[in-house]
Amino acid sequence: MRNLVRHAVRLTVAALTLSLLPFAAAPAQAAAGTFRLSAGEQLGTNARLVSPNGQFALVMQSDGNLVEYAPGNRAVWSTGTNRAGSIVRMQTDGNLVVVAPGNISVWWTGTNGNPNAALELQDDGNAVVYGAGHVARWFSGVRTGSGDSGGSGVGARIASIARGEAANAARNHETGTNCNYYSGALSAGSKCAGGWRSEAWCADFARWVWGQAGANTAGLTAGAISFQGYGTKRGTWHAGASLTGVQAGDVLGWRFGGGTADDHVGVVVAVGADSVTTVDGNYQNRITTRTIRRGTAGVAGYTHPQS
Incomplete structure (x- = not known):
């Protein structure tokens, strides 16, 4: 009998304890x-x-x-x-x-x-x-009467496509040395496995994304510096690390080696008061999303796309 009483007490305590546990609140x-x-x-x-x-x-x-x-x-x-x-x-x-x-x-x-x-x-x-x-x-960059400003139109499409590719596990990386989907899609570089092609591909990724969004890609090449040349020719290149006026869809240029020519580019997908987020092809051998602070050393400037 005493064993039955103790068992009943344990069940009662257990039930009380469960009743006091917090439930996971739905968002x-x-x-x-x-x-x-x-x-x-x-x-x-x-x-x-x-x-x-x-x-x-x-x-x-x-x-x-x-x-x-x-x-x-x-x-x-x-x-x-x-x-x-x-x-x-x-x-x-x-x-x-x-x-x-x-x-x-x-x-x-x-x-x-x-x-x-x-x-x-x-x-x-x-x-x-x-x-x-x-x-x-x-x-988002959308403002009344703004047309294609920052988050609307081609800029929004570029940012959305770049985000989507970063999440695409089937092709957000390279195989072997620089063998990647985006150079293959542009018929650039040298042949490698699975229809992909091999070359340094940060600019190929940015060029492919711009093209998919309907931006004008004339004059762009596998060279990161080609985006600065594109912007200089069209008046859409903005030099400096402060990134004043940068918008989603722009391509940001880097000079990692300390030289005078850009050696890396990334696609701008979000803009904050003191930071900018980019999606970069061929960064650590894959597509990488990075957020940097304005004024970061090595940033050369950015180019705005034209339709």
Whole structure:
């Protein structure tokens, strides 16, 4: 009898203990009609943010693409993710992430390191991730009447394609020495396995991404310096490490060797108040996403694409 009593007591204590354990909270959904996605909140399928003036909407579409619409139901910016069933989440670390089924991150702003940042859709059409002190850490670049400025048009397409390739495990790396998909797609370099081709490929990656987005790639080659030449010829090259005016879709040039010619390039995918995020081909033998601070030594400048 005493054994039965002790067993019953143990069961009671166990049940009480289980009742006190915290349940894992599901991510909060943003309130309907709000302009703000706060830390820990998400937009599910067909949910949206609406600017305070009601003119702009940021919609997490059922096809998995996060799209901003301007008056007239005109799409002016998107992540280009197209993974059905995706959601967009404002993480508590400050990173805004599109998450596909299977908990796979397929697009992000690279703003982690800014705890409790929030995304706001402004009256001017710009979607902005604000960190502590309401300091902008990333923005889409869309503004009323801006046309193709920063986050819209070809710039947005370039950034989305570059992000997608960074997440593409089938080809976001090289095999052997410089054997890569992008040189193969451009019929550049020398033959290697599987239809890929071999040569130093940071510029080939950036050129391929621009071409896929519909940008003019005339004059671009496998040489990183060709992007500076492209911009100089067209008046879209901006020298200096401060990166004043840089936009998503631009190509950033580096001079790692300390010489006068660029020897590496990366595609700009996000712009913050004091940092820039790029997706670089042939960085550590793969496609790598990097966030650098403005003024970083070795940055030569950037080139803006033309359609």
